[in-house]
Amino acid sequence: MEKKWSTAADELVCPICGTLHNTSAPMHVMFEKEKIRHFLPPAHPRCRCTVIYEEIAGTNTPNAWQNPRESGIMNHVDVNEYRQDLYARIDSKNKPDAYKQKLKDVFEYLVSQGYIFSEHALGRVVGQKTGKGKRNFTLEEVLQYLALPINYMDGDMKAVRFYEGIAIIQALDTGEIVSIISNLEPSTRWKKV
Ligand SMILES: [Zn+2]
Ligand SMILES: [Zn+2]
Numbered sequence: 001m002e003k004k005w006s007t008a009a010d011e012l013v014c015p016i017c018g019t020l021h022n023t024s025a026p027m028h029v030m031f032e033k034e035k036i037r038h039f040l041p042p043a044h045p046r047c048r049c050t051v052i053y054e055e056i057a058g059t060n061t062p063n064a065w066q067n068p069r070e071s072g073i074m075n076h077v078d079v080n081e082y083r084q085d086l087y088a089r090i091d092s093k094n095k096p097d098a099y100k101q102k103l104k105d106v107f108e109y110l111v112s113q114g115y116i117f118s119e120h121a122l123g124r125v126v127g128q129k130t131g132k133g134k135r136n137f138t139l140e141e142v143l144q145y146l147a148l149p150i151n152y153m154d155g156d157m158k159a160v161r162f163y164e165g166i167a168i169i170q171a172l173d174t175g176e177i178v179s180i181i182s183n184l185e186p187s188t189r190w191k192k193v
Pocket of ligand 1: 016017043047048
């Protein structure tokens with residue numbers, strides 16, 4: 001999967017967007033041309049640009065649900081199937097009903113924001129344990145970091161946003177947020193992008 005910058009292609013397109021028009025980049029890399037760099041549109045307020053996702057031969061055809069503008073990643077997940085599965089797994093847990101409901105509520109809120117969180121990642125947001133020198137984080141913080149560019153890769157298929165000691169791990173094949181780790185330093189396994 002690659003992304004391609006696309007302007008409205010009319011006389012109102014500014015020089016910044018005009019420069020990036022039709023440039024392509026891998027999903028986790030910034031668009032870059034003539035020293036202009038952006039991860040995704042909008043390049044500025046009222047920017048009308050969009051991104052076109054291009055399937056590369058041999059990769060899976062994406063499923064119905066996608067929200068690349070928010071996530072920067074094409075989601076290859078059918079949200080209805082995912083929800084059914086997730087709810088069944090949550091319901092089978094030996095946990096208080098209020099906790100189970102909280103997991104579902106947070107999942108739905110994140111879907112409304114354009115993100116799919118795995119059960120594990122939801123648990124990290126909802127059921128954080130305090131102490132042990134761990135940095136705690138809020139859902140708002142997680143959403144804030146998700147809007148920032150991917151800055152590390154964990155292997156070829158996992159993108160990492162590592163900001164202020166919090167690492168958010170996203171699977172590039174599904175777009176799912178699979179884990180959130182409070183690391184004080186980036187893992188030595190990651191490669192900077
Ligand atoms: Zn522009
Ligand atoms: Zn634009």
